[in-house]
Amino acid sequence: MAAEELKTGPLEYRSQEGRMGILGFWIFLGAEVVLFATLFATYAVLFGRTADAPTPAELFEPGIVLIMTFLLLTSSFTCGLAVNEMRKGNTKGLTIWMVITLALGVAFLGFEIYEFVHYAHEGATLQSSAYWSAFFVLAGTHGLHVTLGIGWAILLLIQIAKRGLTNKTSRKFFVISLYWHFLDVIWIFIFTSVYLIGMVI
Amino acid sequence: MHITDILVTGEPIIYAAMVSIALVTVAIVFLLTYFKKWGWLWREWLTTVDHKKIGIMYILSALAMLFRGGMDAMMMRVQLAFPNLGFLDSQHYNEIFTTHGTIMIIFMAMPFLIGLMNIIVPLQIGARDFAFPYLNALSFWSFFFGAMLFNISFVIGGSPDAGWTSYTPLSGAAMSPGPGQNFYLMGLQLSGIGTLATGINLMVTILKMRAPGMKLFHMPIFTWSTLVTCFIIVFAFPILTVALALLTIDRIFGSQFFTLTGEGLPMMWANLFWMWGHPEVYIVILPAFGIFSEVIATFAKKRLFGYNAMVWSMIIIALLSFLVWVHHFFTMGAGAFVNSVFSVSTMLIAVPTGVKIFNWLATLYKSKIEFTVPMLWSLSFIPSFILGGVTGVMLGMAAADYQFHNSYFLVAHFHYVLIAGTVFACFAGLVFWYPKMFGHKMNERIGKWAFWLFFAGFHVCFFPQYFLGLDGMPRRLFITNIAEWLPLNIISTVGAFGMGLGFAVFVYNIYYSYRYSERETTGDSWNGNGRTLEWATTTPVPFYNFATVPYVDEIDPYVRMKEEGKTTFDETKLKPIHMPSYTGQPIIMMSFLGLASFGLIFEWIPVAIAGLIGGVVMMIVRSFDYDDGYYVSVEEIKRIERKARGL
Numbered sequence: 001m002a003a004e005e006l007k008t009g010p011l012e013y014r015s016q017e018g019r020m021g022i023l024g025f026w027i028f029l030g031a032e033v034v035l036f037a038t039l040f041a042t043y044a045v046l047f048g049r050t051a052d053a054p055t056p057a058e059l060f061e062p063g064i065v066l067i068m069t070f071l072l073l074t075s076s077f078t079c080g081l082a083v084n085e086m087r088k089g090n091t092k093g094l095t096i097w098m099v100i101t102l103a104l105g106v107a108f109l110g111f112e113i114y115e116f117v118h119y120a121h122e123g124a125t126l127q128s129s130a131y132w133s134a135f136f137v138l139a140g141t142h143g144l145h146v147t148l149g150i151g152w153a154i155l156l157l158i159q160i161a162k163r164g165l166t167n168k169t170s171r172k173f174f175v176i177s178l179y180w181h182f183l184d185v186i187w188i189f190i191f192t193s194v195y196l197i198g199m200v201i
Numbered sequence: 202m203h204i205t206d207i208l209v210t211g212e213p214i215i216y217a218a219m220v221s222i223a224l225v226t227v228a229i230v231f232l233l234t235y236f237k238k239w240g241w242l243w244r245e246w247l248t249t250v251d252h253k254k255i256g257i258m259y260i261l262s263a264l265a266m267l268f269r270g271g272m273d274a275m276m277m278r279v280q281l282a283f284p285n286l287g288f289l290d291s292q293h294y295n296e297i298f299t300t301h302g303t304i305m306i307i308f309m310a311m312p313f314l315i316g317l318m319n320i321i322v323p324l325q326i327g328a329r330d331f332a333f334p335y336l337n338a339l340s341f342w343s344f345f346f347g348a349m350l351f352n353i354s355f356v357i358g359g360s361p362d363a364g365w366t367s368y369t370p371l372s373g374a375a376m377s378p379g380p381g382q383n384f385y386l387m388g389l390q391l392s393g394i395g396t397l398a399t400g401i402n403l404m405v406t407i408l409k410m411r412a413p414g415m416k417l418f419h420m421p422i423f424t425w426s427t428l429v430t431c432f433i434i435v436f437a438f439p440i441l442t443v444a445l446a447l448l449t450i451d452r453i454f455g456s457q458f459f460t461l462t463g464e465g466l467p468m469m470w471a472n473l474f475w476m477w478g479h480p481e482v483y484i485v486i487l488p489a490f491g492i493f494s495e496v497i498a499t500f501a502k503k504r505l506f507g508y509n510a511m512v513w514s515m516i517i518i519a520l521l522s523f524l525v526w527v528h529h530f531f532t533m534g535a536g537a538f539v540n541s542v543f544s545v546s547t548m549l550i551a552v553p554t555g556v557k558i559f560n561w562l563a564t565l566y567k568s569k570i571e572f573t574v575p576m577l578w579s580l581s582f583i584p585s586f587i588l589g590g591v592t593g594v595m596l597g598m599a600a601a602d603y604q605f606h607n608s609y610f611l612v613a614h615f616h617y618v619l620i621a622g623t624v625f626a627c628f629a630g631l632v633f634w635y636p637k638m639f640g641h642k643m644n645e646r647i648g649k650w651a652f653w654l655f656f657a658g659f660h661v662c663f664f665p666q667y668f669l670g671l672d673g674m675p676r677r678l679f680i681t682n683i684a685e686w687l688p689l690n691i692i693s694t695v696g697a698f699g700m701g702l703g704f705a706v707f708v709y710n711i712y713y714s715y716r717y718s719e720r721e722t723t724g725d726s727w728n729g730n731g732r733t734l735e736w737a738t739t740t741p742v743p744f745y746n747f748a749t750v751p752y753v754d755e756i757d758p759y760v761r762m763k764e765e766g767k768t769t770f771d772e773t774k775l776k777p778i779h780m781p782s783y784t785g786q787p788i789i790m791m792s793f794l795g796l797a798s799f800g801l802i803f804e805w806i807p808v809a810i811a812g813l814i815g816g817v818v819m820m821i822v823r824s825f826d827y828d829d830g831y832y833v834s835v836e837e838i839k840r841i842e843r844k845a846r847g848l
Contacts, residue, residue, distance in 0.1 A: 016409070020332045024405045027435055031397060035439035038473065042447065042458070049464035051457075126456045130465040133456035137447065155824045168827065 005167070010087060012171040025175045029182050036186050039141060040193065043134040047201075051129035056198035059119055065195045068111045069187065072146075075104035076184040083177045086170055091160060094173070098157060101180065105150050112143050135194065142190060145183050152176055207803075209359050212293065214276075219356050248783040250334035251744055252319045255341045257638055259316025260631065262345060266309040267624075267704065269352065273301035275701055278662075282694035284682040294679040295362035296355065299385070302365030307389060308348040310485040310619070313627040315344075315399055318427045318488060321634055322403060324735035324742065325421045327412030327750045327769075330781065332405040335823075338787035340395035340402065346795035347392025350802070354384035358803065361385035364677065366478070367448070369459035369470040374452040380802045386449045387798035391791075393441055400434030403427055412734070415753040421733040422498075422511055426491025429515045430484050433522060437480035444473035453804055468533055475526035483522040486618065487515055489626030490557060493579045496629050497561055499730050500576040501568035504757055507560040514553035521550045531602045540599035547597035554590060558583060573727065574648035578629035581656050582621055589617025592667065607677075610670025616663045628652075628707065636726035640741045641718040643710050651707040658699020665689040665696075722847075725763075732757040737769045739845035745833055748842045749774045770842055777832040786826070790819035 006014040013019055050056075078101045085093030116136065119125070126136045153176055160169050209215050233239050246254060276297055280289045289297065319337070323330060331337045354360045358380035363372035372382045407428045411420070420428075447458045448470065457463030459470045498505040505511060527535060527543040561583060570576065592614040596605050605611055628651075636642045669689050674681065681690055721740040725731040737759045738746060751769040755761065762768065797812025842848070 020405050020409050023409060024332060024401050027401045027404055031401070031435045031439045034436050035443055038440050038443040038476075042443070042469065042473070045466065045469055046458070046464075049466070051462075051464045126450070126454060127463070128457075129463045130457040130460075133450070133458050133463070133465075137450065137456065137458075152824075155821060159825065163827075 010170070010174075011165060011167050012174040015167045015171075018167055018171040021171050022175060022178075025178060029178065032182065036138075036141070036189075039134075039138045040189065043138050043194065046130045046134040049130040050132065053124045053128035053132055054122055056131070056135070056194075057201065059122055059124060060195055060199045062195075062199065064111055064115055065191065068108050068115075069191050071104045071108045071111070072184055072187050075101045075108070076181050078104065079177050079180045083174065086165060086173055089165060091165055094160065094165075095157060098153060102150050102153055105146055105180075109143060109146055109150075112139070116140075138194065139190060142183065142186055145179075145186075149176065149179055149183060153180075207357055209356055214289075214293070215356060222356065243785070244783070247788050248338075248785045250330070250338045250781050250783055250787075252323050252331050252334065252337060253638070253742060253744075255337055256316045256319030256321075258341060259312045259319060259344070262348060263309050263313035263316060263627070264708070266304050266312070266348060266352075268708075270301050270304040270309055271701060271704060273297045273304070274697060277301065278694040278697040280679070281681050282687075282691045284680055284687075289679075291679045292362065295364075295677070296360035296381075298677055299361050299364050299367075300351070300355065303351065303361070303385065303389070304348075305619075306365065306481070306485065307392060308344075308351065310623045310627070311396060312344055312348075313631075314430075314485060314488040314623070315396070317492070317627070317630045317634065318399075318403060318423075318430075320638060321630075321735055322424050322427050323406065323410070324637070324738055324746060325424045325733050326407060326410060326415060327734050327747055327753065328406060328410040329746050329778065331402050332410060333402050334781040335784065335787065336398050336402050338784070339791065340399040342788045342791035343395030343398070343794070344392040346791050346798075347388045347390075347395070350391065350795060350798055351384055351388030354381065354388075358384065366471075366474055368474075369448065369451075369467040370461050372448065372470075373459055373467075374455075375460065380804075382452065383449070383802040383804070386445050386452070387802050390442065390445045390449070391794060391798050393438055393445070396434060397438040397442070400431040400438065404431040404435065407431075412750050412753045418509065418512070419753060419756055419758075421756075422494040422505055422508065423488070423491035425512050426487045426494075426515055429519045430487045433480045433484050433487070433519050436523070437477045437484070440473060441477035441481075444470065444477065447473075449801070453801065468530075471530050471533065472526070475529045476523075479526045479529065480519075480522045482615075482619075483518060485623045487518065489623045490515065492626040492630040492633070493561065493582055495733070496575045496579040496633050497564050498757075499633075499727060499732060500571045500573055500579075501564050502571070502730055503564055503568050504732075504760075505560070506563035506566075507556075508756055510556055511560055514556045517553040518550060521546060521553075525550065528597055528599075528602070531599045532606050537599075544597055544599040548594055551590065551594050558587065571728070571730070573632075574643070574645055574652055575629040575633035577649065577652045577656075578625045578632070581652075582625045582629075585621030585625070585656075585660070586618060588664075589614055589621055593618065605670065607675055608670035609666045609674045609676060612676045613663045613666035613670060616666070620659055620663070628655075633727075634735070635714075636721050636740055637724075637735060637738070637742060639715070641714060641720050642726060643714045644718060647706060647710040647713055651703050651710060653703075654706060655700050655703025658696045658701070658703055660696065661699060662693050662696025665693045669693070725759075729763065732760050734759060734769070737762065739842070741845075743841050743845065745778045745780060745838070748778075748838050768846075770846065772839065772842075775835045775838055777834055778838065779830055779832055781830040782828050784826075784828070786819060786823055790816055790823070793819060 011018075012022065078097050082094045082097035082101060085097060124132045126133055156169070156172050156176055160173065163169055233242060246258065249255060276289060277294065279286070280294060361367065361372075361381045361384055363377055363382060363385075367382065367385055370376055372385075407420070407424060447456070450456045451458050451460060451465075457465040459465050459467050461467065494505055494511060524546045525543055527539060528547045531540050531543070592610070596602055596611060596614055632643050632648060666689075669686055672685060672689075674686050681687070724738050724740045725736045726740065731737070734751070734753070737751070747769055749769060749771045751758070751762075793812050793815030795812070797809045797816060800806065800808030800810070800812055
């Protein structure tokens with residue numbers, strides 16, 4: 001709670017409160033890694049246990065998943081550009097790049113929902129087998145994180161519009177950028193270990 | 202829906218419980234109204250973000266839970282000593298051993314220790330609060346509402362009855378329909394969120410808010426044990442979160458993770474549960490080791506022997522704790538190779554634990570021991586815990602475990618480590634730091650009565666159970682009218698009542714000391730034997746803890762301070778202190794999430810959604826909340842410090 005503030009360096013790191021918040025969030029991301037690792041392990045254990053439902057090789061298509069991957073990876077890049085604008089103190093640039101990021105995120109979610117509905121039509125639902133339960137919960141948990149991230153980022157954009165860039169708003173924005181990049185990393189693992197492997201085996 | 206679908210009916214004991222719950226609630230409401238204390242309760246306690254007050258609330262809740270879990274234990278012991286009495290039926294017995302285990306681990310041991318950490322860790326490192334005081338309040342209320350949910354299950358909806366391990370497929374929707382298991386899942390989920398948040402919170406507090414000059418290897422050993430515990434919490438609790446969520450989705454939304462249909466794998470639950478569950482037992486034992494280390498060093502009046510070895514052994518125990526989970530189900534049939542690997546990793550844990558035991562003994566060696574109540578708990582811990590530890594190594598031998606598995610030998614083993622380890626530490630820590638919390642000590646004479654009753658009762662209760670186990674008595678058994686088991690069961694029950702009596706005396710001592718104990722005038726309550734910074738604060742501890750933060754560059758800094766006649770207070774260095782504001786948001790947010798959990802338990806989806814929306818709205822409110830706290834002026838600090846220090 002020390003009140004002393006640094007006069008130089010990125011805004012979000014200047015106050016003790018900011019530094020603690022960012023460290024706390026990194027530790028939280030560590031816990032998130034464990035959470036997703038558990039879901040990946042569950043998925044791996046239940047792989048092939050499709051019962052009477054279709055197998056993933058029958059349903060997975062490279063096209064849509066590649067588009068989703070492209071959307072999310074690009075959004076991570078634009079999110080990085082938004083933080084870059086924040087460091088320059090450019091609120092307008094930050095807002096523009098973040099809105100683009102969120103638009104890409106929404107598009108990603110749209111494709112994911114379409115994909116889930118499509119699988120359900122083909123007879124692969126949460127209830128149909130252990131494998132599909134694991135698939136929907138793993139991909140769905142990621143999708144839920146993206147959804148929460150979008151809602152959270154909108155709240156922060158409103159706050160930044162109202163208050164400008166202060167130690168506190170930049171700390172908040174920096175933290176959500178970490179979150180967004182983290183979701184990207186998780187998606188890369190989903191893309192390779194769920195979709196690519198699922199299409200081949 | 203009819204009322205009898207929700208309330209549990211048909212059991213005289215439960216009717217009696219309902220009446221007593223109603224009476225106690227009416228009594229609390231009446232007393233608060235009569236003495237006009239509602240405003241005080243809200244302003245001073247329900248909205249607090251002060252780590253010391255939150256810690257006290259944790260400990261009070263944990264004592265209440267110890268009472269509840271203890272009552273469960275007594276009822277089981279009565280049933281086992283008098284099997285023909287018809288005191289409990291099998292369903293009720295199943296519910297009671299389930300709630301006993303769950304409450305004691307999740308809602309008693311952890312909150313008790315987290316309560317002590319809350320109060321003591323910031324004081325030991327020279328900090329003014331947690332890194333995130335708001336989050337700390339949130340953690341407490343998530344635990345509180347989780348515990349409340351779990352506890353109302355026996356009158357509303359029916360208690361879970363699949364054991365505290367809640368193994369599938371028994372705990373799945375097919376074999377345990379109804380809200381019972383959902384109470385288990387949601388109660389643990391809700392309080393688990395709070396535990397994870399506390400883990401992160403304390404870790405940042407310890408890493409970032411230590412007094413200037415204090416390196417990690419200058420920290421008091423209890424703070425070290427807390428830091429290591431927090432690592433375990435952060436890496437183990439998400440596994441529980443996932444396991445609970447998967448079983449919840451199985452039960453409520455029909456997925457197939459642990460089912461027998463749809464190619465689900467029931468034994469995956471056992472794996473996920475114990476991948477959290479084994480680190481969990483170290484979450485409740487490492488802080489206990491920390492408490493014993495502090496108490497033993499204080500009353501042996503020596504620096505803790507082998508401080509570095511103590512720290513490293515805790516770190517090694519923490520790492521190993523993640524590598525032994527399979528030893529809980531050697532009999533699952535994973536094969537000789539897998540069982541051998543886990544057998545070896547299990548026995549390895551005995552090495553760093555042994556290092557700690559010898560360090561405690563070496564601290565005591567040739568020292569002038571002062572036999573205070575906390576010291577009695579700590580000294581009795583050593584031999585008692587060794588009995589539990591050595592039988593643990595016996596259980597860890599996979600081949601032998603086929604004989605011991607799920608017998609009373611196991612029951613005796615884990616009660617020996619959890620009671621002689623964790624519960625003794627909770628009592629030792631509470632008595633030891635009691636003057637820091639309440640400004641007076643607990644009465645030593647009554648405290649010794651409580652100790653001897655509980656200690657003797659404990660051994661009388663659990664020592665016979667090793668032999669019951671070797672005689673083949675399985676755990677969770679409802680009927681025991683087998684002649685050769687009966688005598689030992691009766692002895693065990695006598696011991697259980699001894700422990701109950703000890704606990705009652707302990708609680709009476711809280712009341713007695715409140716009325717009659719001498720008020721503390723110095724901060725260094727134990728005859729000036731304090732070694733670490735918490736004893737350098739005045740009693741009662743001012744809400745900002747330290748008016749000026751001392752410079753620390755050694756272990757046990759307060760010893761040298763006293764030798765040199767210094768205090769932590771330096772009036773020339775006073776600056777305004779920044780403190781966080783109290784807020785009602787945490788309790789409101791968590792009550793909404795509690796409502797959401799309640800809706801999910803009964804599978805009333807609209808209620809669940811309403812609660813969830815309420816929770817999200819509160820999070821949005823929090824996001825827009827730019828309250829930066831306030832500053833305590835130098836004049837006010839001077840006034841408080843001069844009064845407390847008699848300057």
